[in-house]
Amino acid sequence: MEPRRRPASIILALIPALALTIGVPFANHLEPRIFGLPFLLDYIVLWILLTPAFMYGVYRLEHRQQ
Numbered sequence: 610m611e612p613r614r615r616p617a618s619i620i621l622a623l624i625p626a627l628a629l630t631i632g633v634p635f636a637n638h639l640e641p642r643i644f645g646l647p648f649l650l651d652y653i654v655l656w657i658l659l660t661p662a663f664m665y666g667v668y669r670l671e672h673r674q675q
Contacts, residue, residue, distance in 0.1 A: 618670040625660040629653065 636652040643651040 615670055618667045621663055621670065622667045625656055625663050628656045632656075 633649065633653070636649050638648045641648055646654075
């Protein structure tokens, strides 16, 4: 039997997806430049690097002993 999904884990998994879809138009700026890259590219790279941390949090929530 598959364990029931917790609402907190669903919300935690949606944060990076929403940041990369809905947040991009708001972060679409050429300035400031960070490490010589436009802000939008840094924003996307940041969320790609943060996504595994969020997925680890989902894993921990789903496999927490009850």
